[in-house]
Amino acid sequence: MEYCTGGDLFSAITSGHMTDMERACSFKQIMNGIAYLHSLGVAHRDIKPENILLTSDGTLKIADFGVSHVFRCTLERICHPSQGFVGTEAYIAPEVFEIGQSYWGSQADIWSAGILLQTLWKGGHAWLRADKDSDRNFGGFLRHHPGGTYLHFNNFPAPMRDLLYKMLNPDPYQRPTAQQILKEQWIVSIEICKDGFDPNHKWHHHLK
Template sequence: MDEDPYLVGPNVSPLEKKNLFNFGHVIGRGSSFNSGNGLNGMNGIPGSPSTAPDCTLLKKYGLCEKGNIGQGATAVVRLAHKLTLPTSEDEEVSEKLFAIKEFRKRRKHETEKEYVKKLMSEFCISSTLHHENVVETVDLVQDEQHHWCEVMEYCCNGDLYNAIKQGHMSRVEVNCCFKQLINGVAYLHSMGVAHRDIKPENLLLDGQGRLKITDFGVSDVFRMCWEKEPHLSKGLCGSEPYIAPEEFNGKEYDARCVDIWACGIVYYCMVYQGIPFRAAISQDPNFQHFLEMRAVNNYEPFEKLPIGCRILMKQILDPNPETRITIEDILKDEWFQRIEICVHGENQNPHRHF
């Protein structure tokens, strides 16, 4: 569990989307494509990137540090410092930080069309999402070496995995983070997006203690804005300890259900500083023990939880996706509604994040 939270999971390619979003809307947000080239006949893929000097990463977002703040199989993440000079004597020089995700180069077996589709799949999803519990995606530009880079807000307090590893999270703090996670996932689902890789490494903490979901490299759009009914997803993706049991069957599945399962595993990790089992498969003895004890209401990690929390976690970590609780019903749950979310890192209890 040492992957950087900004990075796409290794060896997993995003599903190719069929003209998922209105690319004109995305380009209008400031991404550095040459709109004069139109869609270039590539099924919704923008044309060639602009080579204008003011569209480069350096010009738009400042100098990147030489070292990486994260590195993985498909990308590296650097920190960019954008300085704003004062316009009057009363002002001082200001600095804004951005996380810059530099994508891998195109592989030899990939066409340019295939390569750009993969980048745009992730960018078009993440740049359309705007919520306090989702990392803001700002732009997609090329740096001076012509590498494609995704520009995101920088969350200075790192990821939830490192916070869990430190072992200092109080139960109040755990519940606060869990509620923020559910609120973020509920927003994604309301937008027709399933994340499919919810895990502590993909949950960041900003300077005010807000939890934010990041990395949409394997996300799926299960419902377009004009569609009333969701469609099923396919493909095994994500990190094994957080993958729902139905994904291992090789059949199509409701991606919303797999997000809910992963949220339950994340809660378990926050409470017990570890995972309940390596994988939700019959060959895993810990998963088999979980199933046997859950069936007789005697799974010890559940039984140690307060009654309201215990009931909800049993519903979230239901191995049957048909009876697993929905995100809407989680939001209505009495115990969940009583969880107090901190304001700027504090609440009435009080607590401050990490």
């Protein structure tokens, strides 16, 4: 990977200067990257802002593949489940907390990307651990998820909120794939910045 002079996405988020357009641009770039990885049969398993680097022209790069898993090799049709408790706790999908059980790394990546999305807008986490027995806030989310009434998400734009509930479905088999997310109307409407500028020729602060 080339040297990324723009720092990481976590620093851009905590700077407090990102606009909604910049946040959306960042998220779409990340989903493009995740979709590409999954098309190659690779699950990252540690998607978080600290592992998203920025180049000088506004391109986001997914980094740190230390715990990634190849769930399908080239020319292979059969997918293989992931094993092991890996990742950064606040971004780990609930099924990964089921110690000793296998899970699909690509589905866990979608959950992590959902947490990243709400972090982009809120600058923090709605819960710290997706385990209802050890995190009351996550237990509250589970109670409100079926009706889409979780208070922490109420101020998000409606299309984004709807996508969040899909990505953060406690049932991993009900989550959309990365390719399906890219076909969501809200995502399709997002224009990615080019050479650091958005379609309105405004400089993107996620370049620090």
